[in-house]
Amino acid sequence: MKNHATLSAEFVKDSERMHWHDRALWYVRQKRDNAAKAVPEWEELRALASQIKAHTMENLDHYLETFEKEARKNGVAVHWAKDAEEHNRIVYEILAKNGAKKVVKSKSMLTEECGLNPYLERRGIEVTDTDLGERIIQLKGDAPSHIVLPAIHLKKEDVSAIFHEHLHSEEHNSDPTYLTGVAREHLRQKFLSADAAITGVNFAVSETGAVVVCTNEGNADMGVSLAKVHIACMGIEKIIPRMCDLGVFTRLLARSATGQPVTTYTSHFRKPREGAQMHVVIVDNGRSAILHEEDFARSLHCIRCGACMNTCPTYRRSGGHAYRFVIPGPIGSILAPLKQPDRYNDLPFACTLCGSCRNVCPVKIDLDHQLYRHRQEIMKRDVFKEKKRFMKWIARLMQHPMLFTLVGKTVRTIAPILPKSLLYHKKNVWGRYRQMPDFPKQSFKALYKKERNAKKQ
Amino acid sequence: MKIGLFIPCFVNELYPQVGMATLRLLENLGLDVTYPLSQTCCGQPFANSGCESDVQALAYRFVDIFQHFDYIVAPSASCVVMVKEHYGAFFDDAHEGFAKVKSSIYEVCEFLHDVIKPETFNVSFPYRVGVHNSCHGQRGLNLASASELQIPHFSKIKNLLSMVDDVTIVELNRDDECCGFGGTFSVTEPELSAAMGNDRITDHLSSGAEVMTGADMSCLMHMDGLIQKNGQRLKVMHITQILAGEGV
Numbered sequence: 001m002k003n004h005a006t007l008s009a010e011f012v013k014d015s016e017r018m019h020w021h022d023r024a025l026w027y028v029r030q031k032r033d034n035a036a037k038a039v040p041e042w043e044e045l046r047a048l049a050s051q052i053k054a055h056t057m058e059n060l061d062h063y064l065e066t067f068e069k070e071a072r073k074n075g076v077a078v079h080w081a082k083d084a085e086e087h088n089r090i091v092y093e094i095l096a097k098n099g100a101k102k103v104v105k106s107k108s109m110l111t112e113e114c115g116l117n118p119y120l121e122r123r124g125i126e127v128t129d130t131d132l133g134e135r136i137i138q139l140k141g142d143a144p145s146h147i148v149l150p151a152i153h154l155k156k157e158d159v160s161a162i163f164h165e166h167l168h169s170e171e172h173n174s175d176p177t178y179l180t181g182v183a184r185e186h187l188r189q190k191f192l193s194a195d196a197a198i199t200g201v202n203f204a205v206s207e208t209g210a211v212v213v214c215t216n217e218g219n220a221d222m223g224v225s226l227a228k229v230h231i232a233c234m235g236i237e238k239i240i241p242r243m244c245d246l247g248v249f250t251r252l253l254a255r256s257a258t259g260q261p262v263t264t265y266t267s268h269f270r271k272p273r274e275g276a277q278m279h280v281v282i283v284d285n286g287r288s289a290i291l292h293e294e295d296f297a298r299s300l301h302c303i304r305c306g307a308c309m310n311t312c313p314t315y316r317r318s319g320g321h322a323y324r325f326v327i328p329g330p331i332g333s334i335l336a337p338l339k340q341p342d343r344y345n346d347l348p349f350a351c352t353l354c355g356s357c358r359n360v361c362p363v364k365i366d367l368d369h370q371l372y373r374h375r376q377e378i379m380k381r382d383v384f385k386e387k388k389r390f391m392k393w394i395a396r397l398m399q400h401p402m403l404f405t406l407v408g409k410t411v412r413t414i415a416p417i418l419p420k421s422l423l424y425h426k427k428n429v430w431g432r433y434r435q436m437p438d439f440p441k442q443s444f445k446a447l448y449k450k451e452r453n454a455k456k457q
Numbered sequence: 458m459k460i461g462l463f464i465p466c467f468v469n470e471l472y473p474q475v476g477m478a479t480l481r482l483l484e485n486l487g488l489d490v491t492y493p494l495s496q497t498c499c500g501q502p503f504a505n506s507g508c509e510s511d512v513q514a515l516a517y518r519f520v521d522i523f524q525h526f527d528y529i530v531a532p533s534a535s536c537v538v539m540v541k542e543h544y545g546a547f548f549d550d551a552h553e554g555f556a557k558v559k560s561s562i563y564e565v566c567e568f569l570h571d572v573i574k575p576e577t578f579n580v581s582f583p584y585r586v587g588v589h590n591s592c593h594g595q596r597g598l599n600l601a602s603a604s605e606l607q608i609p610h611f612s613k614i615k616n617l618l619s620m621v622d623d624v625t626i627v628e629l630n631r632d633d634e635c636c637g638f639g640g641t642f643s644v645t646e647p648e649l650s651a652a653m654g655n656d657r658i659t660d661h662l663s664s665g666a667e668v669m670t671g672a673d674m675s676c677l678m679h680m681d682g683l684i685q686k687n688g689q690r691l692k693v694m695h696i697t698q699i700l701a702g703e704g705v
Contacts, residue, residue: 033604037607043606314646314653349645350642380510394502408470437681443473444464445492
């Protein structure tokens with residue numbers, strides 16, 4: 001399987017496209033900066049959000065049980081799923097019981113994580129992703145490359161080709177307004193004929209038993225308002241204690257995600273409407289295990305705004321698919337190895353530890369510190385043996401100053417007289433894109449000693 | 458005031474002129490500087506590669522060598538961050554030597570700006586200079602306000618640089634974008650690392666910089682290698698070389 005290094009090398013090769021991707025996401029980062037600047041108490045708001053999350057995670061059982069009780073009082077059916085398989089089965093059973101054949105789904109990273117679409121499709125159910133970006137990649141048979149902007153790796157010309165193939169839009173017409181119109185018309189039919197609507201959950205309010213879904217397209221509302229059955233799927237970490245805590249997060253979420261003051265739609269779903277059903281499926285799928293990992297528990301504070309991706313200098317230039325996990329970028333590089341250590345052990349190293357992600361995170365997750373911790377944990381295991389041996393050897397050398405001096409001097413003497421073909425041998429990865437430094441005749445230590453001796457005399 | 462000069466291992470071997478510039482810069486200000494000869498490496502390359510267990514012996518050596526100085530000063534932000542942020546894994550809170558080292562270690566710009574506070578360097582540098590803020594300096598040591606945070610803007614490096622006569626500091630398009638060095642990242646993801654470095658260089662060139670400077674020689678080594686290979690006209694100098702009065 002290709003790792004991040006190989007996939008990012010492929011992405012970088014198309015320099016024009018890579019730079020377009022970088023600029024597109026940097027533009028979002030700048031919009032985020034401007035939006036944050038407009039809130040004088042921005043840094044206090046982040047601190048508050050971080051504290052609310054920490055408190056909630058410490059009392060998660062209490063808040064989840066209260067949520068369940070309140071939701072049931074409102075006439076909502078609450079289901080618990082320990083893993084992806086159970087989540088998918090519960091959703092399928094609700095659909096089957098209601099004879100639902102056509103489902104519309106608004107954006108939910110949880111259902112992506114659980115592989116819900118293929119699970120339902122194998123059982124004869126048509127699932128239509130109604131978020132525009134998600135619909136584009138669903139038609140293409142692609143995976144999302146970003147959690148807020150799932151089709152950010154595609155240009156409007158790509159979208160035009162996909163729509164032409166699947167929705168018979170005009171060939172080569174890549175006018176965004178035209179393409180949006182095509183999608184709107186196509187999705188309208190799907191909304192009108194849907195038997196059930198699935199949504200994600202941005203926040204679940206414990207004290208009221210309500211779930212809150214944030215979208216820019218109104219697609220969650222459209223789906224839920226038309227279909228007889230609403231199934232909201234949420235991870236256990238989506239809970240917040242009180243209604244008055246919600247504003248802290250909604251003020252941070254859209255500003256961090258896209259630089260908007262608030263998402264166009266912030267929809268509160270509290271009870272089923274007359275004659276309809278509302279279900280909430282609460283999913284663990286490995287989260288409670290993370291809760292016990294001292295170094296990584298705070299990764300559960302994430303509100304999925306995507307700001308860490310937009311600011312990440314490697315993500316912007318490697319694309320989201322290089323991470324091969326449902327959630328890419330810095331937060332994905334923390335979550336993926338917790339889920340499948342062997343498959344994703346390259347991701348914590350696909351990072352320069354620049355720390356920009358930590359500074360944009362609206363809930364102040366110490367992302368770069370966690371990536372550093374991950375590296376330590378990974379290297380304790382039986383992997384990257386050659387690198388480990390090399391590091392150990394150099395570290396030992398560094399314990400002996402005379403030996404270090406000798407080796408340094410030898411390298412500085414030999415390197416300049418090596419033929420170019422040997423100095424820039426393909427094993428010298430550094431030299432692939434960089435000229436080697438000039439090897440000086442004397443080290444600093446030698447110069448220093450010489451100068452001090454001269455002074456003494 | 459006794460100052461222990463900590464010169465990163467690769468600066469010692471590959472950039473002795475940067476070590477000498479740091480020494481001159483401090484001595485020109487009348488400071489008493491000693492370079493302990495038994496020092497080698499702080500262990501950062503191993504720690505950032507996940508091999509923290511190999512660092513323990515180096516951390517003990519470091520504290521042993523430097524604990525008796527009033528201040529420890531180094532021309533490298535990332536090595537200072539290594540000692541301040543990651544040595545804690547090897548010492549308990551009651552360890553006096555480590556507590557002393559942790560509180561007395563400074564990156565050289567930080568030391569000049571916050572402790573010595575010189576009023577002039579008596580040097581001239583008539584060039585257009587772009588400042589590359591290293592990530593560890595920026596976000597680890599707060600050498601400048603990070604662009605992500607909504608806090609008042611400041612830059613200790615630019616403050617020092619603006620005390621040099623005739624210098625022009627150019628504004629970059631992205632003030633604190635990472636250069637893509639990242640330690641072993643530079644060889645485990647060479648294409649991505651080079652792409653990031655080249656973008657950083659382009660930002661300097663299109664901002665009209667003749668010289669790129671910064672507080673971390675590792676970032677500068679990476680970008681200088683790219684510049685040389687690409688045959689671009691951009692001189693790379695460590696900040697101490699400019700402050701010590703070296704020409705281009």
